[in-house]
Each structure stands twice: as C-alpha cells, then as structure tokens.
Amino acid sequence: MFRKMVASKVLLTIFFVTITMPFQSVYAEETEFNPFEKSIDELYLALNSHKITSEQLVEYYLKRIEAYDKNGPAINSIISINDEALEIAKELDAERESKGPRSKLHGIPIVVKDNFDVSGMQTTAGSVTLKGNYASQDAFTIKKLKEAGAIILAKTNMSEFAASFGRLGYSSLGGLTLNPYNLKRDASGSSSGTAAAVAANFAVFGLGTDTSGSIRGPANVTGLVGIRPTLGLTSRSGVIPSSLSLDTTGPIARTVSDAAIALSIMAGVDQNDYATLAAKNHIVKDYSSSLDKNSLQTARIGVATDFFGGNAEVDAVIDKAIGKMSRMGSEIVPVTFSETTKYLWTPILGPVGDAEFKVQLEKYLNRLDGNFPRTLQEIISISESEEVVNSKTPVNPARIGGYKTALEQAPYKSSAEYMKKITIEIPNVRKEIERIMEQNELDAIVFPTMSCPASPRFDQEDPSYVCEAYDTYAAGYVASATGFPEVTVPAGTTSDEMPVGISFFGLAYSEQKLLNLAYAFEQSTNARTLPSNTPELK
Known part of the structure; x- marks a missing residue:
C-alpha cells in the first residue's frame, strides 16, 4: 500500500531520491525550500507562503523513511506507517486554503511511540503479543495534537x-533501533524509536513516554531536546502503562522551541487521568511564546556534583557548559544529595514499578477488542512459545524475567511496603529537593543527562566505549521519583562525535523557567550536531 501511494503522487517530479549509492540523501529538488532540519516555525511560514504543502512534507518524510530506516543505514526506528497520512495531509492543505491554519502544527508530520493509542493504527508497545491491536480511539494527547x-x-x-x-531499544515486534550517530551504539530506551526517527529527520518531532528516563535518555544520546514534564501536566490515558506513579508523556524534538510548542498542545486536564487534575491552574497556554534567550544572565544554577565521574569526556562537555553559563552571568552553586537520592532505583523506582506493572497493564489489556492477552501470564506464555522463541526477534529473556518478577508481586494497594514508598519515601525525596532549591535560591539544578555516552548495542561489542558509572541513568531517577520536570538539551559531543546532553531540573510546574534556561543555553552554544558518522542522513 505504501509503495503504491508513494508511486502515485505527483511529488515524484518535485522530490528526487538517490538511494543506490552510499552517502547520498533524499532532498528537495526545489531550491526555494528544503524541509531538512527545518523547525516548526520555519515549516509554518513555508506552508503559509505556499513554498511547500503538507502533502509534499509527508511525501518527503516517507521517502526518507523508505531510504534510510529499513534500507541504507537501516536505523529501524519505525514500527508502522499511517496509511492515511497522505490523505489527511491533502485535507489539511485544503483546510488551510479555505479556513486558515488551526495552529503552528497544522499539517506538520510527527511520529509517536508505539504505546500511544492512535485511532486506526496498531498499538503494540513493541510486543508480538499485541500485533494487530488496532486502536478504536485516540489517546488524550494524540487527540489534542490532531x-x-x-x-x-x-x-x-x-x-x-x-x-x-x-x-x-529492542522489541520482539520491531527488532533493534540503532543510533543515527553511530550504528554500533543504541538509541537508549525506551523511546528509542522516536528519538532515532527525529534525529534522522523522519519527522518534525515525536512523542515519547518517560518512567525512569525513557524520554531523556534517548534524546540525550541522539542530540535532541527532550521534556519529562511535571507528573500530571500531560495525560497518560490511552497509553499502555508501565507504572502510573511514575509515567509521563512528553515531546522529543530538535530544538527547545519545537519541544515547547509540542508541550503547549499536549498539556491539559483529562478527566480520565486523575494525575492531571492537580495541573489545572499550572498549565501555560504557550510555552514557546515567552522563551527568553537572556534568562541565564540572572539565574542561580545548582550543579549536582554527585552525577559526574562516569566518563571523562562527558564531564568535560558538561564542565564547559557550566563555564559558559557562568560567563553569561549565571551564579553557579554546587549541590549534593543524600545517599538515598543519589541512587533511587533500588529504594523506590524498581519496587514501585514492579508493584504496579501487572495490575495496571491488565486493566489496559481488558479494554481491548479482539483476541488479545488479558493477563500478564498470557503475555509470558506467548513470549515463551516455540514460535516466538525461534523467531528472528524473540522476546528479550530478561524482559520475560521482568514479567515474572511483576507477576509475583502482591496486590500493591494492600502492600504496606509499597504504601510506605508512596506516602513517606517519595514525599521525603520531594522535600529534600525543595529544601535544596529553596535554601540555595536556585532557578534550576543541572547535571549530565547521562553520565556516559550512548552504550554499545546489545548484540555487538564496542571496545571504544568507556563508562565508569554504576548506573549512567542515575541522575534522571530524581525527576522520576519526585514527579518534577526535567529538560535535556544538547551540550556538545565526545571525540567520536557522540552527543552529550545537559539537563535542567526544577520544582513542580517550573517548565517555563526550565525551557527558558535551556533555550538560552541552546541559543548561545548551538551545540547540536548532525550525525557525521552516518553521512547519508545529513
């Protein structure tokens, strides 16, 4: 269907594709406008001035996906294509002409992690057990974006x-997603496909989910901006849950402005997601309209010193970034966390996630139409079946082990240990962060988003990789446990051109302040690079 649609469009006379030789790219033959690396604002202006149409944009990205996702470098970021995308684009082009654009996102192609329900498309969470699960309605955030x-x-x-x-970044339905910056490295997880697709210019921006680093990690290792919003600022209804005490939804984009525009649309109160009710008086209508490139001139920035030491090159990039902020006028204040807060996986995130996963996943499964698993035990049985085990992409055995661990958990709402973590331990971590922020009068706390660069893909060795950290994701657990927001933005690269991101972390509903600081840093450094190790993507 996809090939027939592409072949039938007159855009073939406008866009020229060369995929027969290495190091060649899909590009717009028109000299007036090339969609490559263009921001939402640039595309909005181009669409309004008739330099390009949404139909042509969709064609452009589909051709890049065809050339580079399964062919060429084979990034393998896409799990399914929306067969209706071209028709929808045509309709939106006509609407633009007759009524004008709905918003800056009118006619903008985006990609979505495969745990969001999108009406008429499969929602599989990457699992072969949910293959063919076509959603009947949109997740709340998808509805708002549409x-x-x-x-x-x-x-x-x-x-x-x-x-x-x-x-x-591996799944039994999708296989392994590769990092566009180095095909020997992974694109982190779990929102690996979204990050890799946006970095490879397969869409303008994308959506991810973040439980313990799943937006921030992938954005960090692919040179992108990622936002983990305050828990409840964006809805999770219509999204396959992992742990609703920790889960968030958010954007991954190439610029702070693009991410802010996306967050502005996504944020909102959803009666089907209890966590959003508290956000009602904290939502900013447009996070992008007041981005301030001078915000670092008067900022007090805390530096979380506990999360350095994993990799000398990462530390050097972040030290340089902090030096830049200081020269711009920021007052730099070193801060340290308690022994518990330095590593929150074992005391909080792991146990809470294990306790909630089974019950919350089964609640989602039991809403599905059709012949799909209704229990975690059924998912385990299918995953361990001979057919799946002997397939080209069997379920990760350790993932099955995780299912079994979750299966053994007592009902979490009746667990005294679980309730202690939710009612005492998590609030204590929040109070610690609030105390550090208030006593030091900080606007944000910064740290390397990950203490090491992108790790080697699981199926290949890479002796060039150096990481001394016990857990390269440890810094991100603070936002996950507290529910506070974090924005990662490119800070530079290692000597082998692997991206390094810096995180801006703050108190609940401080997204505007964090985005301002990240924007000021981005605009003053222009630290983001294209994937030079995979030149055909440039």
Missing part, C-alpha cells in the same frame, strides 16, 4: 512494554 492539525505519520519502535532489561 485537533491542532498535526499529522501522525508513523508509530515508532521502543523497548518492549517500555522496559529495556539490557536491550535498549
């Missing part, structure tokens, strides 16, 4: 059921 005029171009691969268990 109402703003965004086009869901494709669903992206992910770590199976949003947990990597040593195989970052």
